Amino acid sequence: MGEVTLRFAPNPNGPLTLGHSRGVVINSELAKINGGRVVLRFDDTDTRVKPPDPSAYSQIEEEYEWITGRKADVVIRASDRMPVYLEYAENMISEGFGYVCRCTAQEFKSLRDNKDECPCRGNEVASNLTYWNSMISGETPEGGAVVRVKTSLDLPNPALRDWPALRIQHTPHPLVGDLYKVWPLLDFQSAIEDRLQGVTHIVRGKDLMDSTRKQTLLYEHFGWEYPETLYWGRVKVLEFGGFSTSGMKANISEGKFSGWDDPRLPTISALRKRGFSSDAIREFWLELGLTQKDISVPMQSIEAKNSSIIDSMTERRSFIRSPNEVRLGLPEKGDLHIGNSISIPKHPDGTVTGDRTWLIGSRTILLEKEDIDIASIRLKGFADVEMIDGLAKLSSIERSDRRTIAHWLPIEMSREAILEVPSGNDIDIVMGAIEDFELAEGMIIQLERVGFAIIDDIPRDGAVVLRWLHR
RNA sequence: GCUCGUGUGGUGUAGUUCGGUCCAUCAUGUCGCCCUCUCGAGGCGACGACCCGGGUUCAAAUCCCGGCACGAGCACCA
Numbered sequence: 001m002g003e004v005t006l007r008f009a010p011n012p013n014g015p016l017t018l019g020h021s022r023g024v025v026i027n028s029e030l031a032k033i034n035g036g037r038v039v040l041r042f043d044d045t046d047t048r049v050k051p052p053d054p055s056a057y058s059q060i061e062e063e064y065e066w067i068t069g070r071k072a073d074v075v076i077r078a079s080d081r082m083p084v085y086l087e088y089a090e091n092m093i094s095e096g097f098g099y100v101c102r103c104t105a106q107e108f109k110s111l112r113d114n115k116d117e118c119p120c121r122g123n124e125v126a127s128n129l130t131y132w133n134s135m136i137s138g139e140t141p142e143g144g145a146v147v148r149v150k151t152s153l154d155l156p157n158p159a160l161r162d163w164p165a166l167r168i169q170h171t172p173h174p175l176v177g178d179l180y181k182v183w184p185l186l187d188f189q190s191a192i193e194d195r196l197q198g199v200t201h202i203v204r205g206k207d208l209m210d211s212t213r214k215q216t217l218l219y220e221h222f223g224w225e226y227p228e229t230l231y232w233g234r235v236k237v238l239e240f241g242g243f244s245t246s247g248m249k250a251n252i253s254e255g256k257f258s259g260w261d262d263p264r265l266p267t268i269s270a271l272r273k274r275g276f277s278s279d280a281i282r283e284f285w286l287e288l289g290l291t292q293k294d295i296s297v298p299m300q301s302i303e304a305k306n307s308s309i310i311d312s313m314t315e316r317r318s319f320i321r322s323p324n325e326v327r328l329g330l331p332e333k334g335d336l337h338i339g340n341s342i343s344i345p346k347h348p349d350g351t352v353t354g355d356r357t358w359l360i361g362s363r364t365i366l367l368e369k370e371d372i373d374i375a376s377i378r379l380k381g382f383a384d385v386e387m388i389d390g391l392a393k394l395s396s397i398e399r400s401d402r403r404t405i406a407h408w409l410p411i412e413m414s415r416e417a418i419l420e421v422p423s424g425n426d427i428d429i430v431m432g433a434i435e436d437f438e439l440a441e442g443m444i445i446q447l448e449r450v451g452f453a454i455i456d457d458i459p460r461d462g463a464v465v466l467r468w469l470h471r
Numbered sequence: 472g473c474u475c476g477u478g479u480g481g482u483g484u485a486g487u488u489c490g491g492u493c494c495a496u497c498a499u500g501u502c503g504c505c506c507u508c509u510c511g512a513g514g515c516g517a518c519g520a521c522c523c524g525g526g527u528u529c530a531a532a533u534c535c536c537g538g539c540a541c542g543a544g545c546a547c548c549a
Contacts, residue, residue, distance in 0.1 A: 011549045049548045105547055146547050157474045159545040167547035186549050209475060210544050293477055294542045304499060380508055405508055448509045
């Protein structure tokens, strides 16, 4: 097998979603396995229905690199390639397998459904070229004409009969302005560009199966061989439902979400900001593979992947929810010596080396409410205590029995913190105290007995902001 | 409605091309036990599936026919 060329072709009408990442992962992985390359192509030929967002281009390139660990081999923008598409369109008309149709969409549909020819179909090439030039020049208004690819009208699938290849759009394009009045539709643009880039394999969602069939008909006209095509089925992540870029865009501009990286959104930027590893996203899609089955997967599935990837390199910290202050009581008999500090490993398995040093001079500690109600507990990494009259009385430094182990914090090591937990359309706030030891913004930590979180903000004054990742 | 596609445990996946090696793989989940100075990690075990009905065959998850269910396309969106 020669060198393979794959492609990932998003519409840059917003940044990448979790759904897009399947295309990124599958295509880049196939390229990697076969020593091929990936073309990242921006399919931005719609200026009106789903217009491109100028900031999305660079963001998508960057997110592609984050997911795969390397840049795309080739990056192209369909809007830069317009002269080429228009040339092929004109060629198609001249050769007689494309024609300008001036019926309304409705008229055409009813003719098509009855396998009837539309009146424009029989026009001479010369008049088609005249109409074409009038489309190009801007004389023909939007909706006034469309270029169709001739197919057999007996095709069992009505969607394929004389399908539309280019239409008129007078809305200016955010990048190239009003240079062009005629823009290709996906099926035409994509088909031509795949050929020009030497794409050997197309891997895409099965919602594009009819696209393959339409494009194959076009390739036959041109005498080209269509690439090998594979499909994946529809995926629904239970917690999020679908991945509609335009839907999210509307919600963001209405202020329902703070931005594309709002933690409640299924975008790559949001998952990344929350602390998901790109390896987890990659492994997740690779494990689903390339079946055409429509599936529903819980977010827990990605979380399980992420946990096993980050656990061994994630430092532990203590976070006390709704902290209660408790005095530490020393036994009357002076046979128990405690110093002014203790050391606790950063990671219980030693996969992260080093210790956290806690000062304990003040003898005042913080405990979660449910732990102060237990008569005998062990302060993790320190000592056994008996809870008597609201006082935590030390009874042993060594672990003397199998009592409950509670996480805790000396008050001088604590700092006010809030934990933001995305929950459906809301964000729950958990007030607490975080262990103030070597914290850094963007650092992922495991809150002992609570779960993984990322440090979002460490303000000069006020509470540290933690964002919940998963258990 | 028409066209196309898919149906393996709760979820996802292997096996389906060339029928037997499949009393069906792995992961995740749930439950139990062990271990552990986290309710984390680790170990062991249990639970749990070939959509239904016919047919071919010595033999079917795998081939054939018919149902049923689910999904997608039927845009001058991608």
